[in-house]
Amino acid sequence: MTKSTTRLPGPQPAPLDALQAVVDAGLAMLMSGAEVSRVEDTMVRLARAYRIEPVDVVAIPTALFVAGPDGRSLVKRIRHRSVNLAVVAEINQLSRNVAKNPIPLDEFREQLERAKHHAVYAPWLTILFAAGA
Numbered sequence: 001m002t003k004s005t006t007r008l009p010g011p012q013p014a015p016l017d018a019l020q021a022v023v024d025a026g027l028a029m030l031m032s033g034a035e036v037s038r039v040e041d042t043m044v045r046l047a048r049a050y051r052i053e054p055v056d057v058v059a060i061p062t063a064l065f066v067a068g069p070d071g072r073s074l075v076k077r078i079r080h081r082s083v084n085l086a087v088v089a090e091i092n093q094l095s096r097n098v099a100k101n102p103i104p105l106d107e108f109r110e111q112l113e114r115a116k117h118h119a120v121y122a123p124w125l126t127i128l129f130a131a132g133a
Contacts (some may be wrong), residue, residue, distance in 0.1 A: 009059070015052060015068060015069070015070060016068075016072065018047075018050040018105055019047070019050055019052055019055075019066065019068045019072070019074065019122065020074070021046075021050070021051070021105055021108060021109055021112070022043050022046045022047050022052065022066070023041065023064060023074050023076060023115075024093075024109075024112060025042060025046055025065050025091050025095065025098070025112055026039050026042065026043040026057070026059060026066075026076075027064060027078065027115045028076050028087060028091055028112070028115070029042060029074055029080055029087070029088050029091050030061065030064065030081070030083075030084070030093070030096050031078055031080060031082065031083060032080070032082060032083070032084040032087040032088050033081060033083035033084065033085065033088065033106075034088040034092075034093075035061040036060060038088070038092065039057075039059040039064075040057045041060050042060070042091065042095045043055075043057045043059075043064075043066070043093055044057055044097045045096070045098075045099045046095050046098060048055055048099065049095075049098045049099045049102050050102070050105065052068055052069060052119060053068065053069060054069055055068055055069065056087075061078065062077065062079075063074045063075065063076065063077050063078060064078070075125060082096045084118065085114060087115060087118050090115035090118050091112065091115050092118075094108075094111055094112065094115055
């Protein structure tokens with residue numbers, strides 16, 4: 001069995017930068033109400049796309065634990081959670097797209113930021129709900 005030799009376009013991301021981007025995606029998903037198995041799967045998929053292997057990810061509703069290939073570990077606590085499944089779906093789809101067709105890390109970060117700010121409801125609907133309350 002051979003591994004994919006597809007190289008990312010442009011300069012290769014530093015492993016810690018790429019790992020931090022993967023963690024940012026996981027944090028956004030957890031904070032938006034994603035189930036932990038989906039968060040773990042998405043983070044592992046992204047890590048592989050950016051050649052961070054092996055990587056261990058453990059997600060619980062209030063924290064993320066990530067161990068990278070160089071022995072570095074990142075622990076992030078989740079203090080605020082909400083439910084925004086549009087963000088979860090968008091980040092999940094972004095990870096699947098990146099796994100199939102890797103993009104430069106800075107482009108991934110831009111798309112991740114856009115996904116993180118996906119509105120739960122259209123502005124007009126929010127006003128309608130507020131007026132009815």
